[in-house]
Amino acid sequence: MSTCLITGGAGFLGSHLCERLLELGNRVICVDNLETGSLRNIDQIRTPEFEFEMLDITSHFEVAGPVDFVYHLASPASPIDYARLPLHTLKVGAYGTHNALGLAKVKRARFLLASTSEVYGDPQIHPQPESYWGNVNPIGPRGVYDEAKRYAEALTMAYFRQQGVDTAIVRIFNTYGARMRPHDGRAVPTFIRQALTDKPLTVFGDGSQTRSFCYVDDLIRGLIALAESGLHDPVNIGNPDELTLLEMAQLIVELTGARSEVVFEALPIDDPQIRQPDISRARDLLGWAPKVTLRDGLRETIDSFSAGLDRTAL
Numbered sequence: 001m002s003t004c005l006i007t008g009g010a011g012f013l014g015s016h017l018c019e020r021l022l023e024l025g026n027r028v029i030c031v032d033n034l035e036t037g038s039l040r041n042i043d044q045i046r047t048p049e050f051e052f053e054m055l056d057i058t059s060h061f062e063v064a065g066p067v068d069f070v071y072h073l074a075s076p077a078s079p080i081d082y083a084r085l086p087l088h089t090l091k092v093g094a095y096g097t098h099n100a101l102g103l104a105k106v107k108r109a110r111f112l113l114a115s116t117s118e119v120y121g122d123p124q125i126h127p128q129p130e131s132y133w134g135n136v137n138p139i140g141p142r143g144v145y146d147e148a149k150r151y152a153e154a155l156t157m158a159y160f161r162q163q164g165v166d167t168a169i170v171r172i173f174n175t176y177g178a179r180m181r182p183h184d185g186r187a188v189p190t191f192i193r194q195a196l197t198d199k200p201l202t203v204f205g206d207g208s209q210t211r212s213f214c215y216v217d218d219l220i221r222g223l224i225a226l227a228e229s230g231l232h233d234p235v236n237i238g239n240p241d242e243l244t245l246l247e248m249a250q251l252i253v254e255l256t257g258a259r260s261e262v263v264f265e266a267l268p269i270d271d272p273q274i275r276q277p278d279i280s281r282a283r284d285l286l287g288w289a290p291k292v293t294l295r296d297g298l299r300e301t302i303d304s305f306s307a308g309l310d311r312t313a314l
C-alpha cells in the first residue's frame, strides 16, 4: 500500500483523485486550506485510510510517517478565483510549490505538479505539443496564474536536476465533471447552472473561441498513470475533441432540454482563442487516451448538478 499526499485534495480534481487512489488501495493524506475547496467534496469518504489536514501550504508544513507520492494540486484554478486572489495565486505557485517539493525531498516521494495548458497562453501553434514554449502575457490579469504555473514548472525541474527529487509535470487541459462549483465562472458549470434554471446561457465574445474538454475520470486516470511512470518531462493530459464555446452552450441546452437562449457578453482580457492538446506523448509513453465522449461526460455532470445540488444554490 502506498501513501499519497494530495495538496488541494478538497477541491474539484483533488477530491476525485482522493477517491480513486483510495479505491486502488492506497492511503491518502488530503491537505487543503479550503480556500476554493470544500469539506462537502470529501464528506462521503469514510475509511481509516483517509486523513484530512487543514493546512495552508504557503507556510512550511510537515506530516508524520512515510509518503510515497505527493500530488501537488493546490492552487486557485478558475479565472474568477485567481482574479479575486492574485497574490495568493502567486504565493501558492511559488512558496506552496517549494514547500510541497521540500516535503517530497524529505520523504523521498515521487512528486507530481498539476500544471496547466495556460502555460501555452494564447497559442500560435495548434494543437499544442509539450515542446511549445507558449505565448503568455505576464502583466495581464491572467498572468498571476499562468506565470505562477510556469514558475512552478521551472522550480520542479530545478528540484529534479539539482536536488535529485523524482518529479513529474502534468499540463492539464480544461476538465469538467461533478463537484465543480456552479458559480466558479468556468464555462461548463456556468452553462449547466444557467440551463437547469432556464436562464440565458452567457457566451463570451462571439463564441467562436475553441476549447477541448476532458471528463474528470479520464483526467484522473492520466494523472495516476503519469505519477506511476518514470517520466520527468511535462505531459499534456486532456481530450483533443475540440469545439467552440457556442457549440458547447448549444449542446448543453440540448442535453438539459432547457428553454434557454444564448446571449453574448464581452470577451475577457487575454482569453485564449484556441486550445487543443497534442496528446501523442501521453498516448505513446503512458498508453493513455480519453475514453469518455463529451455527450456521456456532460450527461453525468448534468445529472450530478441536478441531483446533488440544492436548486437554490443554482
Ligand code: NAD
Residues within 6 Å of the ligand: 007, 008, 009, 010, 011, 012, 013, 014, 031, 032, 033, 034, 035, 036, 037, 038, 055, 056, 057, 058, 072, 073, 074, 075, 076, 077, 078, 092, 096, 114, 115, 116, 117, 171, 172, 173, 174, 175, 176
Ligand atoms: P479547485 O479550486 O477546485 O481546487 C484547488 C484546491 O486547492 C482547493 O481545494 C483549494 O482550497 C486548495 N488550495 C488553494 N490554495 C491552497 C493553499 N494555500 N493551501 C492548501 N490548499 C489550497 O481547482 P481544480 O479545478 O480542482 O484544480 C486543481 C489543480 O489542477 C490546480 O492546480 C489547477 O491549476 C489545475 N488545473 C485544473 C484544470 C481544470 O480544468 N479543472 C485545468 C488545468 C489545471
